[in-house]
Amino acid sequence: MGLTLKTVIRCADYRASRRFYHEVLGLEVLTEWDLPQGSGCTLGFGEAGFGGILELYQMTPADSRYDPAFGKPFPSDKVDLQLGTSDLAAWQARLDGVWPYEGPVTMPWPESRLKLRDPDGLLVQLCVEGAEE
């Protein structure tokens, strides 16, 4: 009964979301589609997506599940993505001048984070566990 994880974001602008997750964050594109009902891709964590998958999908009204809310930003941080890394300084260097972020923020427990917003306003945090060196 084992399950695999895919988190799906029904984004407002697929090209903008793809740029953020693939070009800025460097996630590997596993599959991609461009159809009348919408455009999207899956992005993998770990080797070939065995560490979980993120899907971006911009629907058009031709998809029966279409909801105008998909074209609007996330209204709260009720869901967020926390992406684990081992080197926050390297991420800062990579993001400077490329994508805005807040931090590093030291949490009340041994963890530091960079706080980003994806093109839909989804909170995406780059997290390193352990005390600062």
Add this chain to the structure above:
Amino acid sequence: MGLTLKTVIRCADYRASRRFYHEVLGLEVLTEWDLPQGSGCTLGFGEAGFGGILELYQMTPADSRYDPAFGKPFPSDKVDLQLGTSDLAAWQARLDGVWPYEGPVTMPWPESRLKLRDPDGLLVQLCVEGAEE
């Protein structure tokens, strides 16, 4: 620059969410906490969470990030979880009388799904790829 995936749900009722993801869906609890600022746990996919992690966290106003929106249902399906499995019939047998679901729904591509709602109304789909037998 490899990243790991953790999807965080800031749930309204931690015990209800824990029951759904741990008892009904069978995800393994990796860590758990009960603090003045909130209660939560991490749940793992794959071996020891190497297939990605789901976090449930019910904040109290003692957490500086608290937002009353966390106590309300998800307003749309702008984000959803798709949990891959190899045996949808086994899941139907497990869910019958335990948790409501819709389906199996055959998608326009070779995939079938059971559609569930977690206690916050988040769309959680159990998915099996490939044609029906």
